[in-house]
Amino acid sequence: MKCFSYIKYFYFLFINWNIRIAWIMIWQETRGEKKYGINTTGADELFKLEDQGIDISHATIYMPVSYALLEEAFKQVNLNQPQTTNHKPPTHLLDIGCGKGRALCVAAHHGFKKVTGLDFARDLCEAANENLVITKQKIPALEYKVINNDAFYFEIPDDVDCIFFFNPFDEIIMSAVVNNIFASLKNNPRNITIIYVNPLHKELFLKAGYKETWYSKKMKYLEASILQNK
Secondary structure: OHHHHHHHHHHHHHHHOOHHHHHHHHHHHHHHHHHHOOOOOOOEOOHHHHHOOOOOOOEOOEOOOOHHHHHHHHHHOOOOOOOOOOOOOOOEEEEEOOOOOHHHHHHHHOOOOEEEEEEOOHHHHHHHHHHHHHHHHHOOOOEEEEEEOOHHHOOOOOOOOEEEEEOOEOHHHHHHHHHHHHHHHHHOOOOOEEEEEOOOOHHHHHHOOOEEEEEEEEOOOEEEEEEEOO
């Protein structure tokens, strides 16, 4: 079953990108899935949701973030540095458009004490929960929650201090999410680190006063940015 998932995903990557990237990504997939013991490989164009009457016009397809890029981004957040006045590592990650929960599980292994996933696809939320159960078995102190909801209306919890995106939706929804973030900051002023993979709408954060503190781009398509508001 797992082998079939890799083959399907390899074909998807080959058709949409090229064979070199497909081979590299599948190697990363097999390494990452084995390392973390989870099941998140695959792509989904979400047509089943449309059949259920759910508006997918603002959403992008489900596709998991590269393990290598994800691990590199979390290292840049400096979670394992001692807490000081100038450095207070984030503890609660919110993944908006969490899919099957890959970023949530990897975040837990990189020092996050609490993770919350948000996705409008119920099937993906159920898969994320299954993967987080596996992760909690390895990290018993982990607190986690997966919420089946629309990002447009979601109120950012006051204790969230890091938000992860993998280009989950278009500019219309992202604009609303940025407004939701600043509403949360108004209620509880704090630093919220943004980890944004494939950051197509990064300018929305820059215009709102965020500053880019780290940027990486590899193999043309693997791109990530970290933005800070303080």
